[in-house]
Amino acid sequence: MRNTRALAAAGAAVAVLGLAAPTATAGGDHNQPRNIVALPSVIARGGQMTVTVDGCPQGGTMTSDAFRTTHLTPVRGANETSRGTATIRQDARPGSYDITVNCSGRRLTRPAAFTV
Structure with missing residues (x-):
């Protein structure tokens, strides 16, 4: 019975490591944008939303069907992170919207980064 528990624990550990491995590898490329966070995640038309992107040390741009192309600026003291503020269009329809960063x-x- 003890061997069965030990094997089950070892199998679970291998499964967790297998799931974690792609994340660790993706984080290793410092010039690859990752982890786009939009706050607030639910916003009214005309509201302002802050978008933060890791892996974007030089800044860049962000686009969505709900707002105009907006600049991302490097965050001082945050090694690889950039941030921008977008204003949601007054004519944006209710629903979920994607964000694309460059x-x-x-x-x-x-x-589906945020909802209007």
Whole structure:
């Protein structure tokens, strides 16, 4: 019975490491945008939203169907992070919207990043 528990624990540990490995590898490329965060995640038309992107040390741009193309500026003291503020269009329809960022020629899209 003890061996069965030990094998089950070892199998679970291997499974967790297997899931964590792609994340660790993706984080190793410092010039690849990742982790797009939009706050607030639910916003009214005309409201302002802050978007933060890791892996974007030089700044860049962000786009969405709900706001105009907006600049991302490097965050002082945050090694690889950039941030921008977007104003949601008055004519944006209710629903979920994607955000696409472009940092140093590399693009990343976060589907359903926020809701109007």
